[in-house]
Amino acid sequence: MKRREFIYNVGMAGMSLPFLNPAAAVGSSNVPKAKSVIYIFLSGGLSQYDSFNVEVDKNVLGKSTIINSNVAGIRVSNYYPSLAKQMDKILVLNSMKTNQGAHPAGIYKMLTGYNPRSTVTHPELGAWVNKCLTSEQDSLPNFISIGSRGGAGFFPGQWAALPVKDPNKGIDFIRRSDSIGNDTFAERLDILSSLNRDFETDYSTKETRSYINTYAGSLKFMNSKDIDAFELKKEHPKIVGLYDKNSFSRSCLLAGRLVERGVRFVKVELGGWDYHDGIYDKMPANANKLDKGLSSLLTHLSQKGLLESTLVVVSTEFGRKPDVNPNKGRDHHPNGFTCLMAGAGLKAGEVYGTTTTDGKEAAEDILEVNDFNATIAWRLGIEPGIEEKSPSGRPFDLANKGEARQELFG
Amino acid sequence: MMLLSLLATSTSAQEMPAVNALNFKKDILPIFADSCFGCHGDPARRKGKEPGGGLRLDSPESISHGGDAGPAIVAGKPDDSLLYQLITLPEDDDEVMPAKGDLLTRDQIALVRKWIEGGADFGTWKGGGNAPSIDKVTEMEISQAPEGDEMVTGPVAPDALTREIDQLVADELNRLGQTPRPEIDDYTFCRRIYIDAIGRIPTIDELDRFIEDDQTDKRARLIDKLLNSKGYNSHWYNYWADLLRVKNVGDELHHAGNFSEWIKDAVRRNKPYDQMAHELVNASGELYKPGNGATGFYAREKMPLDHLANSVKTFMGMSIECAQCHDHPYEDWTQQDFYKLAAFSSRTHLRVDPLPADEKKFYAKDRSILKQKSFDEWIVYRESLRVKHAAIYGNGTGFMRLPHDYQYDDGKPHEVLAADVLFGNLPELNYRITKEKLEKLPKRNFGPEINSRKSLADWMTSARNPMFAKATVNRLWHRIMGTELVGQLGGLTLEGMGNHPALTEKLMACLKGSKYDTKIFLKIIFNSRIYQSKALALTASPPAYFLDGPVVRRLSSEVLVDSFLSLKTETPDKFVATEFRWDGFTNFYEKSQKMNVQDFVRYSIKGPGRGKFQQREEREAAQRNGDMGPRELWRVSTFGRDYGQHRVAMLMGKSNRELIDSANLEPDIPQVLFMMNGPLTIPKDGLIYRKMNSAGNREEKMAILWKSVLGRLPKKSEKALFKHELDDLMWALLNSNEFRFIR
Structure with a gap:
């Protein structure tokens, strides 16, 4: 078996072969421009008026000042220098x-496109991508989530994200303990197969x-050459040198390495944006992380020639209010906020949409979450209206009726 | 019969928790009957004399309706209840009640207060003068239920029922020309019953003791012993907590601690399941009040219609959620049916902050001062008030309105619908406004409350409701046999009785006959020949008939993790709680009862911040709870509220409790990597190592290893493996499918 086949056959949670829905592929006139997505999620709610939406009334900006780009x-x-x-x-x-x-509902909506309900859980966009685009040639899972989990909703668990808690350590327990040598491990596996063979004769289900199968898949995963994608020290020093040492930057570095190996959807979470008080004391450190990590990632992808085929998305569950409250913080604001995209043939170097100058409402070219998600899917070559049925038979489509904003691309 | 008395003693011997729910018929009705009905009873019994003050107290409806001076009782609020005000007046007051005869004793007054505080629930009381004992009442009601021949009305004899079930299966097998599957040996039985009854494998001592027992009734005795053990409480708590989705919700609700304590208490006391369900559906009042944790079931859901769909799925095994938005595509339920059912619980809602009037009167000023002063103090103020005030309000108005986008010809948007059940008899509702009148009021008006939510609970859990028993039988069968008896857990139909209707019917009769005593029901099945048959490995295409034995299946996440305890210690259940455990929220709730408006401000200033507030209360709660033992010896059921999720259990597929039945038994890469390379540490001084160290020779050591992990002796063919290192063998056994599956 070629090494790229194993994960498909056995590694995907040992389930039966993922079914490829031919309806997923968009007609040939729409050749996908993105092979992969790096989805940076800023949980807590990024303040748009202290970041990228600064062309508003001066009093909306609080203590932020404006710099040229x-x-x-x-x-x-x-x-964001x-x-x-x-x-x-x-x-x-x-x-x-x-x-x-509210945070949990906002995060759920952003990641799945649906309002949270207690009768069904919806798959995250990453799980849809995983299910629609996984093919036999893939050597690594197509949905990897760094710093958080990524849920498969009503899809089988195999489509959930493979979680990476710490980018410096990679996949949990991917290595056997140092005290167990090659021979000992092989011996253990022999005993195990003998026990399992015996059990199978009586109780095979x-x-x-x-x-x-999943043991076999996990073993091959452990021994796979592509597993070194998770080892940051294997990266060229020039690339590593683009990044600083903090965990978010290291996550971005890992994300870059993973899309280079063809992983379709990598989610990176940077939390902590919920500044209801003391925003100008607390936010700068976090903003600095985003500023450094994301700019390093964009340089990384450009230098490797990956930016053309990678859609980098920066999103958050909602923005923050135009007025600074008495506690010198900003409260939740779903009515008009800011996200970023880069790469994959976007009209880069532009601004799409506005809010009213008092910062209270999205004004021109309003972009709802559903259309936002549809746009990402479309650029990957997935039909945003593709439907799957929940176990009780209710149909749900990927973008929850959203439509791709094709004009965002050149 | 023996078991019944056994259960009774063990229950009463248990320490009663701090607060327990009152039973109207047992606790309150005798007081009313003795002291009130003389003047406020049925005029027919008083030679036609009108009741005093126009008030009758001899039926739930008349109490709710009240007399000339208005309603006698305001549920949840004794101090606002006329009845309570009058019975607590000074002895020399002209108005004090009872006007004739002795005044109520202090204990009686306290009971009435508690009953009103708890929502003034009438339980199964439909009205009537005398107060017969609770057992008699229940028996009467059940025997009156028109259930046909299967209805068991006499005392339950589990042994006889076990035999009847075995006979039914034997006849069916005979008819189909199948031979019964072989009976399992003692080793297999012992492992299986430990797993199914108490949720872990037996320790080697427990296994040896059972094997050495040479009495013929040893299986039956073990079943009884396990059903009455602490391990049972742990294992079955996990089950109900998943079904009821015990979980904090967002930042706002931390009710899971109190909710889980309520479930644990119900399991410890073996509360009849119909009563448990009734209390959940009809719960109201304060969320963090110790003993009132049943409110967690309602609080769990933000959206009332979702809650209704989930209640129906939980207790009746039916999916009606489609009808929430449109007529059900392949069942009979229409959107109107759904909304009519929703009318029973209309206007029931969770409110986390003080009522607007209280807010304005007491708290608003300080709140705004604190908000200007300090975010941390303000948020502690808000959170601490919420702990005191968060509550479920509303008990149903019996009316609902169609949604704004109603799309069918049989109704208009916002049209008023009166409550109706999906099938069976509509309970009588005591409407205080007509449908026509309500129709003319603004579209946000749903009418005055009439306690119709209680009628919904009555209907759902009634012995006359075939779905309640059917869904419960289906669930419990699935839980211990590994496969559904009637149909999909959440996809049952009114007509469907599964492939073996006679068996389904018999088991439903068992459940009803035992008065929804789940322990008796389990005892009946555990003792059966079907349960004690060799497990069936379901192949890709299952045979037409596979009910003659349990199905090979993976251990649930909790069982898997708890089974490691059986390798570590002689007493894996030692730290399962036997009484109410406090958490920061129930602890603060209790404190808050004595706090006045200014105390809350002072408390907030002690701050700083919500996190610190919670930590402080958690510390106090931990002190109240005393020594809970070392965490590494806790069963999974002890984790999961303020102690954080059990990481390994989550990895093994523990339900995240977002949805009903969402535990996962599938493998995935992170789980398998953990099993192969993770810290599966059995300490070197753990039970299994101590046993092996004290063994004489290699053969004995190996026997101990096999019995401890797999619950059986090594086979001849496995002797070839003895040459390997102990640690390597242990690794292989723990990673083997035989350990992970129940057979």
């Missing part, structure tokens, strides 16, 4: 809108075989 006519807040030098690679989406104003 490398694109004439695009300015950003002073907390590194990204200011890369705005030619970025499309700013200033007219995002959601219908959820789909589930017992599924475990045997």
Whole structure:
């Protein structure tokens, strides 16, 4: 078996072969421009007026000041000096809108496209991508989530994200303990197969075989050459040198390495944006992480020639209010907020959509979550209206009736 | 019969928790009957004399309706209840009640107060003068139920029922020309019953003791012993907690601690399942009040219609959620049916903050001062008030309105619908406004409350509701046999009785006959020949008939993790709680009862911050709970509220409790990597190592290893493996399918 086949055959949670829905593929006139997505999720709610939506009334900006970027006519807040030098690679989406104003519901809506319900859980966008685009040639799982989990909703568990808790350590327990030598491990596996063979003669079921397959898959995963994608020290020093040492930057580095190996959807979470008080004391450190990590990633992808085929998305569950509250913080604001996209043939170096100048509402070219998700799927070559049925037979489509905003691409 | 008395003693011997729900018929009705009905009873019994003050207290409806001076009782609020005000007046007051005869004793008054505080629930009382004992009442009601010949009305004899079930299966097998599957040996039985009854494999001592027992009734005795052990409480708590989805919700609700304590208490006391379900559906009042944790079931859901769909799925095994938005595509339920059912619980809602009036009167000023002063103090103020005030309000108005986008010809958007059940008899509702009148009121108006939610609970859990017993039988059968008897857990139909209707019917009769005593029901099945047959490995295409034995299946996440305890210690169940455990929220709730408005401000200033507030209360709660033992010896059921999720159990597929039945038995890469390379540590001084160290020779050591992990002796063919290192063998056995599956 070629090494790229194993994960498909046995590694995907040992389930039966993933079914490829031919309806998933968009007609040939729409050749996908993105092979992969790096989806950076800023949980807590990024303040748009202290980042990338600064062309509003001055009092809305709070303590933020405005700096110029490398694109004439695009300015950003002073907390993002590194990204200011890369705005030619970025499309700013200033007219995002959601219908959820609390964190768990807002996050759920952003990641799945649906409102949370207690009768069904919906798959995250990454799980849809995983299910629609996984093929026999793939050597690594197509949905990997760094720093958080990524749920498969009502899809079988095999389509959930493979979680990576710490980018410096890679996959949990991917290595056997140092005290167990090669021979000992082989011996253990021999005993195990002998026990399992015996059990199979009497009690073989789909589930017992599924475990045997998943053990085989996990072993091959442990021994796979592609597993070194998770080893950051294997990266070229010039690339590693683009990044600083903090965990978010290291996650971005790992994400870059994974899309280079063909992983379709990598989610990276950077939390902590929920500044209801003391925003100008607490936010700069986090903004600095985003500024450094994301700009390093954009350089990394450009240098490797991957930016053309990778859609980098920066999203958050909602924005923050235009007024600074008495506690010097900003409260939740779903009515008009900001996300970013880069790469994959986007109209980079532009701004799409506006809010009213008092910052209260998204105004021109309003972009709802459903259309946002549809756009990402479409660019990967997935039909946004593709449907799957939940176990009780209710049909759900990927983008929850959203439509791709094709005009965002050149 | 023996078991019945056994259960009774063990229950009463248990320590009663701090607060327990009152039973109207047992606790309150005798007081009313003795002291009130003389003047406020049925006029027919009083020679036609009108009741005093126009008030009758001899039926739930008349109490709710009240007399000339208005309603006698405001559920949840004794101090606002006229009845309570009058019985607590000074002895020399002209208005004090009872006007004739002795005043109520302090204990009686306390009972009435508690009953009103708890929502003034009438239980199964439909009205009537005398107060017969609770057992008699229940028996009467059940025997009156028109259930046909299968209805068991006499005392339950589990042994006889076990035999009847075995006979039914034997006849069916005979008819189909199948031979029964072989009976299992003692080793297999012992492992299986430990797993199914108490949720872990037996320790080697427990296994040896059972094998050495040479009495013929040893299986039956083991079953009784396990059903009455602490391990049972742990294992079955996990089951109900998953079904009822015990979980904190967002930042706002931390009710899971109190909710899980309520379930644990119900399991410890073996509360009849119909009563348990009734209390959940009809729960109201404060969320963090110790003993009132049943409110967690309602609080769990933000959306009332989702909650209704989930209640129906939980207790009746039916999926009606489609009808929430449109007529059900392949069942009979229409959207109107759904909304009519929703009318029973309309206007029931969770409110986390003080009521607006209280807010304005007491708290608003301080709240705004604190908000200006300090975010941390303000948030502690808000959170601490929420712990005191968060509650389920509303008990149903009996009316609902069609949604704004109603699309069918048989109704208009916002049209008023009166409550109706999906099938069976509509309970009588005591409407205080007509449908026509309500129709003319603004579309946000749903009418005054009439306690119709209680009628919904009555209907759902009634012995006359075939779905309640059917769904419960189906669930419990699935839980211990590994496969559904009637149909999909959440996809039953009114007509469907599964492939073996006679068996389904018999088991439903067993359940009803035992008055929904789940222990008796389990005892009946555990003792049966079907349960004690060799497990069946379901192949890809299952045979037409496979009910003659349990199905090979993976251990649930909790059983898998708890089974490691059986390798570590002689007493794996030692730290399962036997009484109410406090958490930061129930602890603070209790404190808050004595706090006045200014106390809350002072408390907030002690701050700082919500996190610290919670930590402080958790510390106090931990002190109240005393020594809970080392975490590494806790069963999974002890984790999962303030102690955080059990990481390994989550990895093994423990339900995240977002949805009903969402535990996962499938493998995935992270799980398998953990099993192969993770810290599966059995300490070197753990039970299994101590046993092996004290063994004489290699053969004995190996026998101990095999018995401890797999619950059986090594086979001859396995002797070839003895040459390997102990640690390598242990690794292989723990990673083997035989350990992970029940056979």
